[in-house]
Amino acid sequence: MTLTQTATQHQYELFQKRRGILLSLIQRQLTLLRSLEMKVQEATLEKVEKRVHTETFKVLILGEFKRGKSTFINAMLGDEVLPAYARPCTAIINEVKWGDSKRALLHFSNVGNGTVKPPKEIPIEQIEEYVVIQDNVSEIHENSYDKVELFWPLQLCQNGVEIIDSPGLNEHDIRQKVTMDYLSSVDAILFVMSCEVLASQSEISFIDNNLRSMGHEDIFFICNRINQIRSKERDSIKAHAYSKLEQRTSRQREGIFFIDALGALEGRLDGDENRVYQSGVPQLEEEIAKFLTIQKGRIKILQPARELKGTIHQARQIIPERQQLLQIDLKTLEQRYEDAQEPLKALEAERYQIVARVSNFIADTKPFVQQKAMILYRDLIDKKIEEWMKDYEIKEPVQFFKMEWMPAQVEKVVEEVKNYLAERLEKEFSSWQSVELQPFVASRLESLMTELDEKAKLFAGQAQDLRFELVSGNFESKQSINYKEAQVSLRERIFAAAGGFLIGDLASGAIGAVFGFQEMLKSLIPQMAIMVGTVIFAGFNPFILIPAMTIGGIAQGVLKMHSTNDKIKQGVTQEFINQLRTNSYQISEQLSDSVIKQMSKIKDAVDQELGKEIQSIRDQISSILVEKQKGQANVDQKLTELAVIRQNLDAVDSELDELITQVAVL
DSSP states (O other), X not given: OOHHHHHHHHHHHHHHHHHHHHHHHHHHHHHHXXXXXXXXXXXXXXXXXHHHHHOOEEEEEEEOTTSSHHHHHHHHHTSOOSOOOSSOBOSOEEEEEEOSXXXXXXXXXXXXXXXXXXXXXXXGGGHXXXXXXXXXXXXXXXXXXXXXXXXXXXXXXXXXEEEEEOXXXXXXXXXXXXHHHTTXXXXXXXXXXXXXXXXXXXXXXXXXXXXXXXXXXXXXXXXXXXXXXXXXXXXXXXXHHHHHHGGGSTTGGGGEEEOOHHHHHHHHHHTOHHHHHHTTHHHHHHHHHHIIIIIIHHHHHHHHHHHHHHHHHHHHHHHHHHHHHHTSOXXXXXHHHHHTHHHHHHHHHHHHHHHHHHHHHHHHHHHHHHHHHHHHHHHIIIIIHHHHHHSOOOSSOOOTTSSSOHHHHHHHHHHHHHHHHHHHHHHHHHHHIIIIIHHHHHHHHHHHHXXXXXXXXXXXXXXXXXXXXXXXXXXXXXXXXXXXXXXXXXXXXXHHHHHHHHXXXXXXXXXXXXXXXXXXXXXXXXXXXXXXXXXXXXXXXXXXXXXXXXXXXXXXXXXXXXXXXXXXXXXXXXXXXXXXXXXXXXXXXXXXXXXXXXXXXXXXXXXXXXXXXXXXXXXXXXXXXXXXXTOHHHHHHHHHHHHHHHHHHHHHHHHHHHHXXXXXXX
């Protein structure tokens, strides 16, 4: 193993070690939560434990057809896992994962009625039969398969890296599938190009409209086949790559790599370490390892660490409560719990009012989004689409003396114009998303969060007052439980949950873990706004605007008129505008419904957290009553155990702080 490979492996091993420490701390905390009868928090932390245990680094490999993408993936894996397809592929994704033995699992697509066939095992050598378009199948849409899971005993996958291989991006169906299913969840994107046709217009368009618009700034650009460029021309090729790609990744020049994927693969298969090193792949792998284990790994550690920290804060609140409740005589406690039923009902009513207000606020957002979308469509219909087409020159025009059959020529022109319009529309929506939609959503979210913060503060105060009344209601109990800390803890849980429903394990969790509640809020709102916008456009397909615009139908029409190329262009453009005009209201309504659907996840999160707080009060009193009914000896034992639990809790907290510090300062 070379020094570069050793350094790369060390990065992964260090991350796995820290993840192991975190899992150990979570398991110890779960034991303490069970001892404290904190059932709600226990269930939440068990989900965190499962996520930490199963989570992998997801690396998405993108690129157009015949750029050497499969060869590059095989070079990284050190084995010929994926066939290098010589024909265009269907919209099947290959997911390469760790497995003790080599096997392939084929997943079927949804057939449309909500049912999906169970996956089936297929022989490794038959993968190509399923993922390559057969000669008798003309349309990519006829594919009935969704993805192939490949399990392989590879070191990279054993390190917790999952390689997601997308077929060539030349087809719109593939672009939409990648965007819908993967872009919102992957940790790293590697975009493979060929130095022979570097940074084509279609590649740049996908990067700008589909990757960067979804918040992916840390893109790794892989310029393959640098070895096939003459030595005296390599500097100019690299200069061209920097001019096109440097501003499209936050890593700037450090995110652009020139490699020989085939040389790396053959070198690894032959055991030729020098050839592997000369290929440039090991240097790339080292940078990817640093990015995953440090930058992305920081989030994968700090997010669950923050959630673990939250249960520690809650346990610190519960321990003095339980100590005082255990010392109250049984009849008094039973009476207090009976008296607390009305305040608990009042909390439930307050919870309902808060959730209803959040729901109404979100619903009020819909007409504003719909109006903005309609303005966009009117602008497209009245002006922009025709402006786009004025200067557009058909690349493969109809030639009346050409040997090719005339209808086939016309269909090609119609398809070309249609694809150009779809590409421009995709770009227009990407711009509208970032300039109009996301700022508006961010403004609405900020207003919602401000209002929600006040309501959460009042709810937290009422919940704490009830806890104090159940314990003793005097000043000393409030001091011992720390009213302010408990109140902030609940508010933080509500906002973290609301953000988590939308953005998952993004940086806000890490910020909250290290810098606290207010900084988390500052980070949360813009991230939530981005995700609301991008999740909608992840499923947006420009062709839904022209459902009736069949290529064959238009081709027949223009043939009857013996139309020139300009007439064909005008005919397609007008049909495009007509379809947009006909469907604009329906589409804008669907779009606004999508915004509301995403924002409604905030309502669900708030409802859950408020419900957990009420249930926690009930669980604590119920468990104390059970212990009291067992007699004084049992009560004395439980009081002694609480002292030990506090010590163990302090130990978990201290070790967690040490882990957070190690990870956060990297």
